[in-house]
Amino acid sequence: MSVKAKKKSPTTTKVKEEREVPKVKLIPVYVMGKRYEVPEGLTLMKAMEYAGYKFIRGCGCRGGTCGACGTVYRKPGDYKLQVALACQKTVEPDMYITQIPFFPANRAQYEFAELTSAPEQVFKLYPELFRCVACNACTKACPQGIQVMDAISALKQGNIAQAARLSFECIQCGLCTSRCFGELAQYHMFQLARRIYGARILPRAEHLAEMVKAVNEGKYDDILGELKHMNKDELEKLYQEREEEPVTAGEDWKPKDKTYL
Amino acid sequence: MSLAYYPGCTLKTKAKSLEEPAIASMEVLGFKLEEITRWNCCGAVHSLADDDLIHQVAPVRNLIRAREQGKNELVTLCSFCFNTLKRANLLMKANAEKRNTINSFMDDEIDYSGEVKVVHLLEVLRDEVGWEALAQKVKLPLRDLKVAPYYGCMLLRPREVAIDSVENPIILRKLLKALGATPVDFPESTRCCGSYQVVSDPGVISAYAWNILSSALSHGAEALVLTCPLCDYDLGQGQKELVKKRAEFRGMPIFYFTQLLALALGLDPQVCHFELNYGNTESLLREKNLLP
Numbered sequence: 001m002s003v004k005a006k007k008k009s010p011t012t013t014k015v016k017e018e019r020e021v022p023k024v025k026l027i028p029v030y031v032m033g034k035r036y037e038v039p040e041g042l043t044l045m046k047a048m049e050y051a052g053y054k055f056i057r058g059c060g061c062r063g064g065t066c067g068a069c070g071t072v073y074r075k076p077g078d079y080k081l082q083v084a085l086a087c088q089k090t091v092e093p094d095m096y097i098t099q100i101p102f103f104p105a106n107r108a109q110y111e112f113a114e115l116t117s118a119p120e121q122v123f124k125l126y127p128e129l130f131r132c133v134a135c136n137a138c139t140k141a142c143p144q145g146i147q148v149m150d151a152i153s154a155l156k157q158g159n160i161a162q163a164a165r166l167s168f169e170c171i172q173c174g175l176c177t178s179r180c181f182g183e184l185a186q187y188h189m190f191q192l193a194r195r196i197y198g199a200r201i202l203p204r205a206e207h208l209a210e211m212v213k214a215v216n217e218g219k220y221d222d223i224l225g226e227l228k229h230m231n232k233d234e235l236e237k238l239y240q241e242r243e244e245e246p247v248t249a250g251e252d253w254k255p256k257d258k259t260y261l
Numbered sequence: 262m263s264l265a266y267y268p269g270c271t272l273k274t275k276a277k278s279l280e281e282p283a284i285a286s287m288e289v290l291g292f293k294l295e296e297i298t299r300w301n302c303c304g305a306v307h308s309l310a311d312d313d314l315i316h317q318v319a320p321v322r323n324l325i326r327a328r329e330q331g332k333n334e335l336v337t338l339c340s341f342c343f344n345t346l347k348r349a350n351l352l353m354k355a356n357a358e359k360r361n362t363i364n365s366f367m368d369d370e371i372d373y374s375g376e377v378k379v380v381h382l383l384e385v386l387r388d389e390v391g392w393e394a395l396a397q398k399v400k401l402p403l404r405d406l407k408v409a410p411y412y413g414c415m416l417l418r419p420r421e422v423a424i425d426s427v428e429n430p431i432i433l434r435k436l437l438k439a440l441g442a443t444p445v446d447f448p449e450s451t452r453c454c455g456s457y458q459v460v461s462d463p464g465v466i467s468a469y470a471w472n473i474l475s476s477a478l479s480h481g482a483e484a485l486v487l488t489c490p491l492c493d494y495d496l497g498q499g500q501k502e503l504v505k506k507r508a509e510f511r512g513m514p515i516f517y518f519t520q521l522l523a524l525a526l527g528l529d530p531q532v533c534h535f536e537l538n539y540g541n542t543e544s545l546l547r548e549k550n551l552l553p
Contacts, residue, residue: 119274134301134319136369153301158274181315 027093044071044097045086058101064088067171070143072178073097083143083175103174105185108192117200119158126189129155131182138176138186144169148176148186155189163190164197223260264385265332266294267323269303269342276339276490278534282523283338283382285532290390290398294336297326303342304349306457314362320349321363325370327377334378336385338519340415340489347379347422381416383432383488383518384424392439400527402441406549408516409445409482410434411473413492414453427451433486436518440525445482449473454495463498467506470499474513484514484545486521493517497539514540524551 026037029047036051045059060066069086076094086099108125115121123129129152138148146169154162167190176186214220230238243255254261264287272280284294300323308316323346327335337343353360354375364372386395410433417423417430425432430451437444455469473496477485487493497515504512520533520542530552535543546552 130302130305132302132319133304133315134322135315136322136367140369147299149301150299153270153299156302157270 027091029091029094030096032098033096038091040091040093042091043087044073044084044089044091044095045069047091048086048097048099058099059087062087065171067173068101069099070101070173070175070178071097071099072141072175081141083141085143085171085173088143100175100178103178105174105177105188106183107185107188110192112195112199115196115200117160117196119155119160122155122160122189122192122196125192126185128182128184129189132156132184133181135181137179137181138184141175141179143173143175144171146170151190151193152184152186155193160193160196161201163193164201167194220260262291262389263293263295264336265327265330265334266296266336266338267300267303267327267342267346268296269337269339271341271490272339276493276517276537278537279338279488279490279493279517279519282517282528282533283519285528286519286522286526287382287385289526289528290386290395292385292389297323297330297332297335299326303339304345306341307345307348314359314366317349317352317359317363318367320345321353321373322367322370324350324353324375324377324379325367325373328373329371332377334380336380336382338382338488340381340413341491343379343381343424344415344422348419350375350377350379351421381424381488383416383436386436386522387432392435395436396439396441399439399441399525401525401551403437403521403525403551404441404549406442406545406551407445407481407483408437408442408486408521409447409477409480409484410437410450411477411485411487411492411496412451413487413489414451414456415489417451433488433518436522437486440521442521442525445477445480447477447480447482449476454489454492455499456491456495459495459498466495466499467502468499470496471503471507471510474500474503475510478513482513484516484540484542486516486518488518493539500539512540514538514542514545516542 024039027040028035029038030036031048031051031053036047038047038050042050045055045062049055058069060068064085064087067085071084071086071089072081073084074081074096075092106128110125132149132152134149134153136149138152139146139150142148147166151163151166154166170187170190172187172191174187177184180186227235243257245253245255268280287294302319303323304316304319324335335346337346353363353373360374412430412433417425417427420427434444434446449472452473453469454473455466459466474485485496487496493515500510500512503510515538520535520538523533524530524546535546543552
């Protein structure tokens with residue numbers, strides 16, 4: 001934002017106090033086809049609010065991670081539609097903006113406990129997967145820059161792990177699905193892929209199970225009990241005298257007292 | 262020597278028994294089948310509708326992947342992938358109007374005009390390796406194994422994509438000879454297996470299978486060799502029905518050509534995944550002392 005420079009004080013002693021008024025440049029944008037003048041530098045979401053829209057849906061975290069504010073826009077002189085999250089993208093002159101906060105995509109119902117890592121289950125739950133003609137509209141519509149079509153190809157090849165990895169950044173905004181020629185619900189399929197990947201394909205953390213077992217068997221009951229009955233001074237002393245892991249410690253560093261390892 | 266390779270979805274799910282022995286065998290023969298990256302479905306079937314260009318996008322995109330990865334030739338294993346890719350390539354080469362439409366639709370990709378040559382692995386064996394050189398590499402000749410070569414449609418039709426004579430193909434016969442097996446010619450070797458008819462009418466498949474398998478049997482074949490996962494499925498599922506319906510028919514073992522190749526080259530039979538075959542291929546091979 002440009003700030004009007006403060007005028008030099010006149011030489012006279014009588015100085016009139018002049019308030020600094022930030023000079024805001026207004027730019028035209030079109031929200032659902034209607035022209036508004038909004039301050040430049042605002043996000044699309046704030047610009048729409050400035051124009052008078054009130055969000056009771058299509059707005060969540062305002063931090064670019066919840067996927068609620070998927071937005072489609074186009075700039076003059078360009079046939080290409082572009083996508084963004086309204087809370088992240090700043091306004092540009094003459095943008096045509098519309099939000100697609102929700103898309104009525106098909107989400108399969110399943111009992112997750114019954115699913116294994118076999119790709120055929122994904123095929124059965126989402127047979128429309130094979131309607132993909134590789135037009136790539138989904139990839140072009142992804143505000144997260146995910147290679148959506150590649151992830152769909154991975155699913156067709158039965159490679160759930162690859163689909164999960166490629167779609168890791170998906171925020172479920174649904175813009176891919178809104179553009180899909182074959183009416184695939186890519187983001188729901190990917191969510192299923194990531195669930196299967198996490199629960200059935202990635203190796204289990206065996207050390208976690210061991211630790212839970214040790215906790216349940218009461219390995220830490222005594223020390224926790226002692227801590228509970230310490231007063232403030234004793235706790236402070238214990239904390240201050242604790243053995244700290246040096247900043248330069250390697251992965252094999254271990255404390256002197258190994259009782260609770 | 263490295264060859265750019267397009268596997269196709271089925272080889273990654275149902276037809277590991279076609280792919281894995283191929284990769285292992287080609288390595289023995291001095292070729293590395295290198296999978297191109299970011300490939301998608303081949304399009305599954307070539308669309309015959311003249312104005313149906315959207316179904317050319319998938320195969321063309323794969324050809325573009327090969328091109329942008331610096332490849333001039335793309336090797337395929339699945340007959341259907343071979344057919345859809347090669348026909349899409351011909352279209353991009355020969356038809357300027359359709360080429361322009363497809364290229365302008367795919368504005369996210371480089372322009373393409375049919376620069377990549379689509380080949381089937383059988384052609385590589387014939388033209389790059391050579392039957393004699395192949396025969397010399399055979400460690401376990403498939404002696405006494407009487408195999409009927411079955412081509413189906415996709416390697417031979419239409420004429421402009423055929424890898425061999427449309428009417429009298431010999432490429433599988435030559436392969437079987439080189440591997441030490443006994444090829445059994447039969448008149449149904451280029452007859453359609455029923456193809457995707459199985460989707461709308463599963464019953465029709467066993468009738469097709471009977472025509473083909475009974476003909477091969479009556480000409481003295483003990484097994485069938487083929488190249489296509491859909492032929493494999495149709496003839497395999499079809500014969501399951503036949504075994505139930507016809508007391509005299511005990512089923513026929515069906516091999517992929519790559520399984521016999523790997524076996525004859527002396528590779529570990531595990532790479533062949535005989536357990537995925539239709540018909541009892543393993544007991545036939547044991548009978549012939551080709552499996553321990």
